[in-house]
Amino acid sequence: MEESVNIDKALEIIKKNIALIIGSMVVVGVLAALVTYFIMTPKYESETQMLVSSPGDAVVVDSENIETNLQLIHTYREIMLSRTILEDVITNLELDETVKELSKRISVTNQEQSQVLSIRVIDESAEEAVAISNEIAEAFQERIVDIMYVDNLSIYAPASVGPDMEPVSPQPLLNIAIGLFSGLMLGLILAFARDHFDKSVRNESEVRNILDLPVVGSITRIED
Template sequence: MEDSVNVEKALDIIKRNILSIISSMLLVGVLATLITYFIMTPKYEAETQMLVSSPSDSVIVNFENIETNLQLIHTYRDIILSKTILEDVITNLGLSQTVEELSKQITVTNQDQSQVLSIVATDASAQQAEQISNEVAIVFKERIVEIMYVDNISIYAPADVAPGIDPVSPQPLINIAIGMVAGLILGLIWAFSKAYFDKSVKNEIDVYNVLGLPVVGSLAKFED
């Protein structure tokens, strides 16, 4: 009995405040829309793929060479994001970013047991993201010979961003959906908080909650 009353009370609170709850949901949804389209800066991605192969003087490719290359990949990731590489990239492209800022725009990924390294650059300009991604790969390929005395890097898939490509962020539909859900939650919190602090008796459910007695009847309101 008590559980059913609690459910009825919750539904009654929602019903009485439905307009406020919907308004909150729509308001936050509209706010999320405005922020997405007018405040957040679109971000574009460009990816350059490199192959870590056996040294050029090695004709026979064996499992030992492949295993060595896979171990080197972890080292290569750190070198790609190092000050040595990124300073050259900044100079070559005439970028205004610092090394630290540029490093945050670059992600180096590698699938398990794969000899392919992917350099993904993110920027507010699709063209600049492409330039950064490709330049990082070019500089790394040149400098790795000096740093580790190996020449086993080949760029087999340079970044090539198509005109009119969609930004990877922000994602309007997701942002708006999150905004509306947040608005719904805020509306419900407001409705239940209001009901919790409001001690006035409004209906039969309130009578039961206050007095602990079942309601056997009710009187209709008569207008003069």
């Protein structure tokens, strides 16, 4: 019974403050849209893929060779993100950033049991993202021969700027949806806070609920 009363009370508060709640949603949603379209800088992601093949001049690709290559992939990822490789990339492309700053925009992954390494780079410029991911692949391919004495990597799919290359962030629909939800939560908080701190009595039922006494009479408002 008490739970039912609490739900009814909550619905009553929401109904009474529906304009406030909707207004809060609209305001925060519009702010999210404005920030997304006019303040946040679009960022692009490029991807260069490298294939880890059988070492040396081996022609026969068997399960043992594949397993060896898969075990090497984790090591390759670590080397690819090392200071040695990234310093080469910064020098070759004349980038105005540190190794630490560049590394934050790079990810090197591979699917389970896959011999393909994917180098992904995020940048505010699509052309710059493509140049960096391709340069990482080329610098790594050149350096790995001296580092591990192997020559079993090839650039399988270099990155390129295409007409369908769209920004990966910001995501307008997601940001606006988050804004609307945040506005809804803010509106509900304001509505319940407003009700909690509002101690005024507006009608007979509120008098009965607050004082727990019967109402014996009332004075009607006289309009001028």
